[in-house]
Amino acid sequence: MKKVDKKWVLLCSTAIAAVYSAGYYTTESQAAVQPIQQHIVSNLQKNNDSLNGTGKKVVNSQKNKLYKDGTFTGSGWNRRGSIGVQVTIKNDKIKDVEISDFAMHYSESDVVGLPDEVLKKQNAQVMNVSGATYSTQAFQDAVQEALDQARNA
Amino acid sequence: MRKTKLYMDTVVDIKVVTRYSKEETEEKINRAFQAFQKVEQACSRFSAASELMQACQNVGTPVKISPFLFQPLQFALEMAKFTDGLFDPTVGKVMELHGFNRHYLTGDTIESPSAAAVTYHDIELDQQTHSLLLKKALVIDLGAVAKGFAIDLAANELNEFDGFVINAGGDLFAGGVDENRNLWKIGIQHPYQKDKIIKTIEISDEAICTSGSYERRNPALPEGHHIVNPKTKCSPNELISSSVIAPYAMMADAFSTISFLQGIKKGKSLLEKVDLKGLLITPELQIVRVGGI
Numbered sequence: 262m263k264k265v266d267k268k269w270v271l272l273c274s275t276a277i278a279a280v281y282s283a284g285y286y287t288t289e290s291q292a293a294v295q296p297i298q299q300h301i302v303s304n305l306q307k308n309n310d311s312l313n314g315t316g317k318k319v320v321n322s323q324k325n326k327l328y329k330d331g332t333f334t335g336s337g338w339n340r341r342g343s344i345g346v347q348v349t350i351k352n353d354k355i356k357d358v359e360i361s362d363f364a365m366h367y368s369e370s371d372v373v374g375l376p377d378e379v380l381k382k383q384n385a386q387v388m389n390v391s392g393a394t395y396s397t398q399a400f401q402d403a404v405q406e407a408l409d410q411a412r413n414a
Numbered sequence: 415m416r417k418t419k420l421y422m423d424t425v426v427d428i429k430v431v432t433r434y435s436k437e438e439t440e441e442k443i444n445r446a447f448q449a450f451q452k453v454e455q456a457c458s459r460f461s462a463a464s465e466l467m468q469a470c471q472n473v474g475t476p477v478k479i480s481p482f483l484f485q486p487l488q489f490a491l492e493m494a495k496f497t498d499g500l501f502d503p504t505v506g507k508v509m510e511l512h513g514f515n516r517h518y519l520t521g522d523t524i525e526s527p528s529a530a531a532v533t534y535h536d537i538e539l540d541q542q543t544h545s546l547l548l549k550k551a552l553v554i555d556l557g558a559v560a561k562g563f564a565i566d567l568a569a570n571e572l573n574e575f576d577g578f579v580i581n582a583g584g585d586l587f588a589g590g591v592d593e594n595r596n597l598w599k600i601g602i603q604h605p606y607q608k609d610k611i612i613k614t615i616e617i618s619d620e621a622i623c624t625s626g627s628y629e630r631r632n633p634a635l636p637e638g639h640h641i642v643n644p645k646t647k648c649s650p651n652e653l654i655s656s657s658v659i660a661p662y663a664m665m666a667d668a669f670s671t672i673s674f675l676q677g678i679k680k681g682k683s684l685l686e687k688v689d690l691k692g693l694l695i696t697p698e699l700q701i702v703r704v705g706g707i
Contacts, residue, residue, distance in 0.1 A: 272488075273489070273661070276566070279484070305624075346420075357419065358419055359418065388600070388602040389599070389600050390602070391584050391600055391603065391622045391628040392584035392655075393625060393628055394561070401521075402521060
């Protein structure tokens with residue numbers, strides 16, 4: 262690797278170290294999920310306070326929420342075929358959107374070589390591609406479909 | 415193993431070459447995804463609940479912020495100084511006005527208060543107290559650094575694997591080696607032919623980020639796209655794509671954006687000055703290689 266400008270390298274490595282040294286990214290996986298749980302508990306309390314002002318900790322009742330908790334699936338199409346999403350919802354918040362059957366792949370046959378470039382043939386190796394950040398537009402229908410299923414009647 | 419999730423309005427794809435069990439591998443990959451979740455919750459300007467948008471409600475008073483926001487913001491401010499404001503994280507309001515104001519999952523649009531003329535000089539960070547002070551109402555956009563920072567944190571979580579690639583919508587870090595113990599082979603997207611690659615490179619323990627005008631066009635202006643010069647408030651069109659290789663994704667991310675803003679000549683000399691490799695492509699598909707790529 263070439264020598265690169267030390268200042269920027271140092272800033273980047275310090276930035277990563279700062280997150281760890283502040284204890285925000287703990288090495289214990291158990292601890293790593295805790296902030297989310299705390300967040301949920303405080304949300305519950307807040308909801309409850311605003312509803313009846315008793316401050317008693319009760320489980321948020323299902324009918325007050327717009328969406329059911331859980332994981333819901335949706336599907337859509339992009340130019341390469343079908344795409345599927347799994348949307349995880351907790352307390353009316355989207356926690357996670359996982360993509361299944363995503364076909365944003367390129368194979369060797371998709372390579373447009375520059376004139377001076379000879380590409381080694383490899384057996385249908387899937388390629389990683391760097392490009393301008395593409396948006397999630399193709400997934401919006403699939404996410405919406407999952408949300409529709411999760412919506413409380 | 416490979417997993418794909420949506421974060422920061424893009425597709426984040428993590429692939430690992432693993433010797434661990436399925437469960438262990440999945441757990442480590444999920445921890446890497448958490449980096450994106452945490453950085454997004456801290457840095458998003460599309461969500462009123464993000465740490466960034468909450469902090470920006472306080473003008474004139476210092477607010478203590480977490481490293482998930484402090485660090486990328488500090489990096490962005492250093493870049494702003496270095497480029498004399500060509501790269502400026504206070505471009506947020508301009509982006510909002512250009513129609514980049516919609517949350518990708520909820521569809522909610524955001525409209526934030528801002529003073530008419532703002533620059534990075536209106537932001538102060540305090541190293542000792544880790545606090546942010548805004549001198550004027552403004553909207554911070556960390557679009558050119560936050561994703562890179564999340565990639566770097568995620569890479570740190572995947573170090574134990576023989577090899578891994580974290581690809582966040584075209585910005586990626588490739589660690590170690592691929593399934594066949596070779597360097598990772600990475601394609602650079604052809605600007606006009608969506609399913610084609612214009613060049614391949616081989617890297618290991620390095621990031622490559624590409625800024626380009628061929629995705630995310632401006633919803634309001636036909637000539638505009640998502641990279642905006644904060645000084646002219648216009649989108650430059652001298653280059654169509656700029657890819658930069660660097661040891662960290664946050665660095666590659668920022669320098670690909672800056673070289674894109676600067677155009678062929680200045681972009682090339684900037685990359686040479688900081689000793690980085692890059693590939694600049696003009697709309698006529700003239701390719702300028704920098705640093706022996």
